[in-house]
Amino acid sequence: MSSLEIRHLKKSFGALKVTDDVSLDVRSGELHAIIGPNGAGKTTFISQLSGQLASDSGDILLDGQSIMRLSMPKRVHLGLARSFQITQVLPHFTVLENVAVAVQARSGSSFRFFSPVAGDAALNARAMAALGEAGLADRADVQASALSHGEHRRLELAIALATEPRVLLLDEPLAGVGGEDADAFVAGLARLKSRFTMVLIEHDMDAVFRLADRVSVLVYGRIIATGTPEEVRSDPQVRAAYLGEEEEEVA
Amino acid sequence: MADATIPHAAPMRRPLAGRVKAAVVLFAIFAALPPVAAALDDPFFVLIGTRILAYAIAAMALDLILGYGAMVSFGHAAYLGFGTYAVAILSSYGVHDIFLQTAAAILVSALFALVTGAISLRTRGVYFIMITLAFGQMAFFFFISLSAYGGDDGYGLAQRSTLLGSDMLENDFALFYATLATLVALFWACHRIVGSRFGRVLTGIRENPTRMEAIGYSPFRFQLAAFVISGCMTSIAGVFLANQAEFVSPAFMSWHRSGELIVMVVLGGIGTLSGAIGGAVAALLLEEALGALTEHWRLWFGLFLVLMVLYSPNGIAGLVKQVANRGRKS
Numbered sequence: 388m389s390s391l392e393i394r395h396l397k398k399s400f401g402a403l404k405v406t407d408d409v410s411l412d413v414r415s416g417e418l419h420a421i422i423g424p425n426g427a428g429k430t431t432f433i434s435q436l437s438g439q440l441a442s443d444s445g446d447i448l449l450d451g452q453s454i455m456r457l458s459m460p461k462r463v464h465l466g467l468a469r470s471f472q473i474t475q476v477l478p479h480f481t482v483l484e485n486v487a488v489a490v491q492a493r494s495g496s497s498f499r500f501f502s503p504v505a506g507d508a509a510l511n512a513r514a515m516a517a518l519g520e521a522g523l524a525d526r527a528d529v530q531a532s533a534l535s536h537g538e539h540r541r542l543e544l545a546i547a548l549a550t551e552p553r554v555l556l557l558d559e560p561l562a563g564v565g566g567e568d569a570d571a572f573v574a575g576l577a578r579l580k581s582r583f584t585m586v587l588i589e590h591d592m593d594a595v596f597r598l599a600d601r602v603s604v605l606v607y608g609r610i611i612a613t614g615t616p617e618e619v620r621s622d623p624q625v626r627a628a629y630l631g632e633e634e635e636e637v638a
Numbered sequence: 639m640a641d642a643t644i645p646h647a648a649p650m651r652r653p654l655a656g657r658v659k660a661a662v663v664l665f666a667i668f669a670a671l672p673p674v675a676a677a678l679d680d681p682f683f684v685l686i687g688t689r690i691l692a693y694a695i696a697a698m699a700l701d702l703i704l705g706y707g708a709m710v711s712f713g714h715a716a717y718l719g720f721g722t723y724a725v726a727i728l729s730s731y732g733v734h735d736i737f738l739q740t741a742a743a744i745l746v747s748a749l750f751a752l753v754t755g756a757i758s759l760r761t762r763g764v765y766f767i768m769i770t771l772a773f774g775q776m777a778f779f780f781f782i783s784l785s786a787y788g789g790d791d792g793y794g795l796a797q798r799s800t801l802l803g804s805d806m807l808e809n810d811f812a813l814f815y816a817t818l819a820t821l822v823a824l825f826w827a828c829h830r831i832v833g834s835r836f837g838r839v840l841t842g843i844r845e846n847p848t849r850m851e852a853i854g855y856s857p858f859r860f861q862l863a864a865f866v867i868s869g870c871m872t873s874i875a876g877v878f879l880a881n882q883a884e885f886v887s888p889a890f891m892s893w894h895r896s897g898e899l900i901v902m903v904v905l906g907g908i909g910t911l912s913g914a915i916g917g918a919v920a921a922l923l924l925e926e927a928l929g930a931l932t933e934h935w936r937l938w939f940g941l942f943l944v945l946m947v948l949y950s951p952n953g954i955a956g957l958v959k960q961v962a963n964r965g966r967k968s
Contacts, residue, residue: 437852463854475852477845488842491835492854498863499835507835550853 389450389466389553389584390415391436396445398428398435405431406442407608413554418585420599422592424628428608429588430472433558436586437469438462449554463492466553470546472562472588474539478532482523482542485531486514489549514549521545522575537568548579555583561591573597596620604628660958661825661912664919668818672811684810685882686926691817692878694918695824697902698911699871702828704900705909706837707864708844712767712896713754713774717869719781719891720746721876726793726886736799736807736816736877743873750777751869755862774896781888792887799881807881817878821915824871828911831867840864905946907955916954 391413398406405428413419423429434440436447438459447455454462477485487510491497494510504510518524521541526534534542540560547555560576561569573594579585580598589595595602596616603613604625612622619625668691675683696718703709724743733739754773758766787793798807806812831837842850843857850857880886889895898921906917924942928935950957 439848439852458856459851460854460856463852469852471848471852475846475849477842477849479845480842484838488838488850489853491838495835497835497839497855497860500837501830501834503830503833504835504838505833546849546853 391467391554391584391586392446392448392451393436394446394448396432396435396447397443398431398440399443404608406435409445409605409608409610411603411610411613413584413586414601416581416584417600418580418587418598420587420589420595420602421605422589422595422602423605427605429605430558432605433469433556433586433588437467437556439469463550463552466551467556468547468550468552468554469556470543470558470560472558474536474543476531476534476539476542476546478530480531481527482518482529482531482534482545483511483514483527485542486517486545486549487511489546490514490517493549493551514545517545517549520548520575520579522571537564537572540564540572544575552583555579555585557585557587557589559588559590561589561594569594656959656962657910657912657955658829660955661915664912664915665818665822665825668821669815672814676811681810684814686922688810688814688817688878688882690919690922691814691821692875692882693899693902693922694915695817695821695878696872696875697899697906697914697918698821698825698828699868699875700899701903701906701909701911701914702831702871703861703864703868704903705911705914706832706844707840707861709759709861709865710767710900711758711770711865711868712893712900713770713772713777714869714872714899715891715893715895716750716774716777717747717872718876718879718895719777719888720750721873721878722880722886722890723781723784723787723876724873725799725877725880726787726795729795729797729799730787730793734797734800735803736801736881739799740874740877743877744870747869747873748866751866752862755865755869759858759861759865771893771896774891774893778888778891778893781891788887790888792885792889795880795884795886798884799877813878813881817882820874820878824874825911825915828871832911836860836863901943905943905953907953910953910955913953913955916958920954 393409393411396406396409409432421429421432431440435442438457442455446453449465449467454465490510490513515524515527518527521544523538523541523545526538531542544560561572564572569591576598587598599616601614602616602619604611604619606628611628612619612625614622668687671687672684675681696714700711700714703711721743724746725739728739728742758769758773761769782790798813801807801816807816839850839855839860843860847857876890879890902917902921903914905921906915907913924939925935928938946953
């Protein structure tokens with residue numbers, strides 16, 4: 388298990404401070420949810436953590452070691468994986484190939500030019516295991532572009548799992564998934580909880596309060612509260628800024 | 639969620655199998671060409687055939703990066719040039735052995751591809767096209783200014799390359815079969831590369847570079863390696879072109895030539911390898927046939943290209959696949 392410490396992280400786009408001095412400890416083994424209204428800067432924050440987006444200043448420590456200056460691929464090799472809010476797959480690859488290429492990134496050299504990769508049983512077996520955990524094993528041989536939206540979300544998760552992460556960054560894994568599908572997905576995430584440290588961005592409040600050990604609330608690039616789901620739920624500032632609106636909408 | 643963790647020896651979809659079949663058919667037709675030409679008493683066909691085979695090697699090498707790596711190199715004729723001048727320059731120093739000449743061509747091409755590729759790959763899309771074009775033109779003008787080898791006018795070879803000390807390649811038939819054997823070997827190599835771990839990463843980068851970075855791949859290293867491999871293979875085509883023409887000139891490396899290579903790949907079907915071979919055959923045969931009919935053949939060739947791109951964007955390979963599928967259904 389690994390921990391993630393974020394120290395005074397900043398990011399501006401022009402005059403707009405998207406991440407405004409965020410400090411946060413993600414403890415080893417916890418599932419830490421980050422919630423906030425639209426435009427709060429949640430995806431930007433995840434992109435900074437994963438290295439897809441360079442930060443202006445601050446520091447990110449994975450198990451006490453700074454990863455600020457590392458590229459996204461290097462952070463992945465240290466065990467920091469992310470899933471995307473907008474599904475990022477290899478559309479002309481099969482589902483299995485999408486996952487097997489992620490396994491390959493962590494096992495052996497990819498500068499092998501001659502042996503056929505399609506029949507590599509070790510890669511395929513580990514890819515199938517990840518697909519099984521994401522509930523997509525029966526769709527292994529389908530071309531990724533032919534999957535339904537819900538299946539894409541599962542593939543997104545399977546790919547992240549296949550990189551053997553120590554810390555998993557999940558950017559709205561439930562985006563656009565509804566009903567029973569969502570329930571099954573949440574149950575699947577709950578099973579993964581004990582194995583990885585997870586940072587979860589999610590709009591579905593039910594899912595967040597069922598899964599999270601701790602919740603941080605991000606509003607206009609600042610963390611306004613961090614605590615257990617109950618603490619956050621009863622925080623007056625949070626209610627004013629965010630949850631209140633939601634509950635009124637529901638009511 | 640289902641929990642099927644079956645070790646899976648994946649019966650994966652195999653689009654490559656059809657491509658291999660198509661290539662084998664093409665190779666068989668090539669192999670039959672010299673006896674037919676001999677029977678027709680028209681050895682000129684064999685010389686044209688050798689030229690087609692050499693361009694097929696170059697187009698296939700370009701397809702490796704254009705089709706599988708989404709790198710549109712507009713300077714690939716430079717590598718044809720390195721191959722042709724490796725023959726001419728070494729030959730002028732009395733080194734006629736084709737293996738030594740090829741090794742020199744590959745060495746120079748690898749260095750050129752490594753340096754220009756490392757710079758070009760910092761850019762994307764149309765900028766990549768422009769910067770490879772610029773490097774290609776630099777190589778072109780370097781050989782134009784090489785007055786010891788005729789500069790602009792080119793340089794005639796005193797003799798063809800030797801193979802294991804024998805001058806058998808002076809025979810047009812032998813040169814043809816040597817070129818064909820090289821094409822077959824390089825096709826096999828490309829086919830293996832495309833299906834390897836490396837090939838899967840290269841194709842993945844083409845499909846979605848963000849995804850590949852997010853699972854831990856740095857696209858640059860893989861793209862650069864493919865760029866170097868492609869450049870080296872293209873230079874081998876140049877070695878055979880020089881022998882076929884018994885003449886080298888900077889015209890082999892002009893940007894028109896780079897454009898023709900792209901046309902061959904697109905015409906044949908991007909990302910299919912055998913399509914690039916078919917594209918080279920179709921482009922050069924059309925050039926010969928239309929050229930014999932009218933001096934405005936480029937106009938008709940252009941019209942043909944427009945129709946192909948509009949009605950069969952997957953090129954000749956796409957057409958063949960459609961016909962094959964229809965045949966299977968009926």
